[in-house]
Amino acid sequence: MQLLQVELADRSYPICIGDDLISNAGLLKKTIQGRQVCIVTNSVVAPLYLEALKKTLSDYQIDQVILPDGEKYKTLDVWSKIFDTLLSARHNRSTTVIALGGGVVGDMAGFAAASYQRGVDFIQIPTTLLSMVDSSVGGKTGVNHPMGKNMIGAFYQPKLVMADISLLKTLPARELSAGLAEIIKYGLISDSDFFVWLENNIDQLMQGNVEALTYAVKRSCENKAFVVGKDERESGLRAILNLGHTFGHAIETAQGYGNWLHGEAVAAGMVMAADLSWRRGAISETDLQRIIQLLIRAKLPVKSPANMTDEEFLSLMGVDKKVMDGRLRLVLLQAMGKAEVTSDINLEQLRQTFAACRAA
Amino acid sequence: MQLLQVELADRSYPICIGDDLISNAGLLKKTIQGRQVCIVTNSVVAPLYLEALKKTLSDYQIDQVILPDGEKYKTLDVWSKIFDTLLSARHNRSTTVIALGGGVVGDMAGFAAASYQRGVDFIQIPTTLLSMVDSSVGGKTGVNHPMGKNMIGAFYQPKLVMADISLLKTLPARELSAGLAEIIKYGLISDSDFFVWLENNIDQLMQGNVEALTYAVKRSCENKAFVVGKDERESGLRAILNLGHTFGHAIETAQGYGNWLHGEAVAAGMVMAADLSWRRGAISETDLQRIIQLLIRAKLPVKSPANMTDEEFLSLMGVDKKVMDGRLRLVLLQAMGKAEVTSDINLEQLRQTFAACRAA
Numbered sequence: 001m002q003l004l005q006v007e008l009a010d011r012s013y014p015i016c017i018g019d020d021l022i023s024n025a026g027l028l029k030k031t032i033q034g035r036q037v038c039i040v041t042n043s044v045v046a047p048l049y050l051e052a053l054k055k056t057l058s059d060y061q062i063d064q065v066i067l068p069d070g071e072k073y074k075t076l077d078v079w080s081k082i083f084d085t086l087l088s089a090r091h092n093r094s095t096t097v098i099a100l101g102g103g104v105v106g107d108m109a110g111f112a113a114a115s116y117q118r119g120v121d122f123i124q125i126p127t128t129l130l131s132m133v134d135s136s137v138g139g140k141t142g143v144n145h146p147m148g149k150n151m152i153g154a155f156y157q158p159k160l161v162m163a164d165i166s167l168l169k170t171l172p173a174r175e176l177s178a179g180l181a182e183i184i185k186y187g188l189i190s191d192s193d194f195f196v197w198l199e200n201n202i203d204q205l206m207q208g209n210v211e212a213l214t215y216a217v218k219r220s221c222e223n224k225a226f227v228v229g230k231d232e233r234e235s236g237l238r239a240i241l242n243l244g245h246t247f248g249h250a251i252e253t254a255q256g257y258g259n260w261l262h263g264e265a266v267a268a269g270m271v272m273a274a275d276l277s278w279r280r281g282a283i284s285e286t287d288l289q290r291i292i293q294l295l296i297r298a299k300l301p302v303k304s305p306a307n308m309t310d311e312e313f314l315s316l317m318g319v320d321k322k323v324m325d326g327r328l329r330l331v332l333l334q335a336m337g338k339a340e341v342t343s344d345i346n347l348e349q350l351r352q353t354f355a356a357c358r359a360a
Numbered sequence: 361m362q363l364l365q366v367e368l369a370d371r372s373y374p375i376c377i378g379d380d381l382i383s384n385a386g387l388l389k390k391t392i393q394g395r396q397v398c399i400v401t402n403s404v405v406a407p408l409y410l411e412a413l414k415k416t417l418s419d420y421q422i423d424q425v426i427l428p429d430g431e432k433y434k435t436l437d438v439w440s441k442i443f444d445t446l447l448s449a450r451h452n453r454s455t456t457v458i459a460l461g462g463g464v465v466g467d468m469a470g471f472a473a474a475s476y477q478r479g480v481d482f483i484q485i486p487t488t489l490l491s492m493v494d495s496s497v498g499g500k501t502g503v504n505h506p507m508g509k510n511m512i513g514a515f516y517q518p519k520l521v522m523a524d525i526s527l528l529k530t531l532p533a534r535e536l537s538a539g540l541a542e543i544i545k546y547g548l549i550s551d552s553d554f555f556v557w558l559e560n561n562i563d564q565l566m567q568g569n570v571e572a573l574t575y576a577v578k579r580s581c582e583n584k585a586f587v588v589g590k591d592e593r594e595s596g597l598r599a600i601l602n603l604g605h606t607f608g609h610a611i612e613t614a615q616g617y618g619n620w621l622h623g624e625a626v627a628a629g630m631v632m633a634a635d636l637s638w639r640r641g642a643i644s645e646t647d648l649q650r651i652i653q654l655l656i657r658a659k660l661p662v663k664s665p666a667n668m669t670d671e672e673f674l675s676l677m678g679v680d681k682k683v684m685d686g687r688l689r690l691v692l693l694q695a696m697g698k699a700e701v702t703s704d705i706n707l708e709q710l711r712q713t714f715a716a717c718r719a720a
Contacts, residue, residue: 118514153478
């Protein structure tokens, strides 16, 4: 088992990464303060892992909330059901809310933990590669509003994140790839050595090798923790974590959420950011090709949809076609392993990137 | 204008107390960071003070949410309407939510500010004496759940509290008295000099004297801030703020919420706590009578309802009639101006208190 401490003063917490942690009662018991736990999971994960977790926690009063699966259920209404269970089962302020699932489950359970009696303990057991390397670090919790994603929520840190690599055995291949997109992102924005390691180990990762996945998850969390530790409430530096996301969000919105996985859209978006960075002279053409090749080996898309025009991109990115007055801020590469946020964007270069990255 | 700084490290904020502050544009502008404000108020306060506040803030994009009046609307559903307004009017992360109202408005607006985009600035303009001396300090925000009051919420500190004493001119006399109950509480739990001051100035306070009210609000907030500063997240000491509340909640529950105002129930509850403290030898009979007389001069009830039996009290206070195994914790006086939390309660003495304090 690998251990990583996320340092955030009195909100610091450990991330444990390893094989078969879900049956490790000692690890959980060391963190749980009271006698009650409430497991929040969803209808896909529950049949796979809920019983195993309940067996590990058999010494506690266990209550459970099984949410419907999917981003469209990440609403205030569905969220409020967590409180119905907590109150019906008389959970007190020393209870622990445990999220067993991917990003949606973690976001909703975390926001419920933040809000129940103004804050109770929270443990995350991510079940997707994406949530292991993304929502494990940063403390972002919340729900969507019909008018915007993640508009209602809290910054709330867990007491423990338990990244059990063995849970990834049941993860669909496409979701494994989507998680790898975020992992590759860390190599690009802040860790060129890790990028090289990924080039050398991408096949083991794709095959589900536990040792390789443990290392990749740990190093990703370290990179994210380093960035978040400098900017917990997202006032500046943390924006570099959004490499590929401005382009990616435009793709997700244009194609309808759910048709492209988030990680897939980010992959294509990272290629676009890298392409523009190359046009600006920040990285070499060789490096651009290395990025594209690594994403291809991770079975990720490296082109934007054929039907998305320049104007559609610009509109979805919030840019007025006629003026380019610095309102568009993009995360671009300054070098391999180094990112910057810039509003100094050349529209002509941006159009060249759109053209070069569009699927035939 | 009087100024009090609530010291909570990087969450410190000022409370300004004085006359006609609502028209003081400079005070608000110094605190508001962005160009947008969202005023949350209710249907009783809006006709009285909303236009005046909007006039003061005419330089900003102002949007407003007018909640229905009353504790029964302090629900997740009603709360969610604040987000509808914030999002429809495209408020960004630099917006400021302003609560203009009493405790319910402050709790709901504060929890919305805590949760909108994971936290935006929050200003409180309390319009009742109770909210000036109670919810101004402590950072408690939230909504009720059908199964429990204040079960969903956050600890979230405002950037500014503006206690405009002139707003109390329209406050019903019964609500002024209810606010005085909490003010008298601070004298009892932590400030015997203030208790003497209240004995000497209760008539001016009842008559709405601005200078006296300004002083009483300031000194109350100082006392609460001192306690909260030592225990921001309510792990111990802060419990002394609940003097009279265990008895008071039992009365509120038995009589139906809203029939007794919270401050009224707390007043009767404080007499019960003082009576039991006297039976334990902690305060003299003279002091017990001083407490009762001061509450009477504030037109507050000093007796529990005639129809509430010992058994009803014990049951609502969570005590099993047969055993008194230390599960009942009460805030009692150790002396005038000094409170303690104790579970060392003598059931016989408690029954004597019930009998002595019951209305004929």
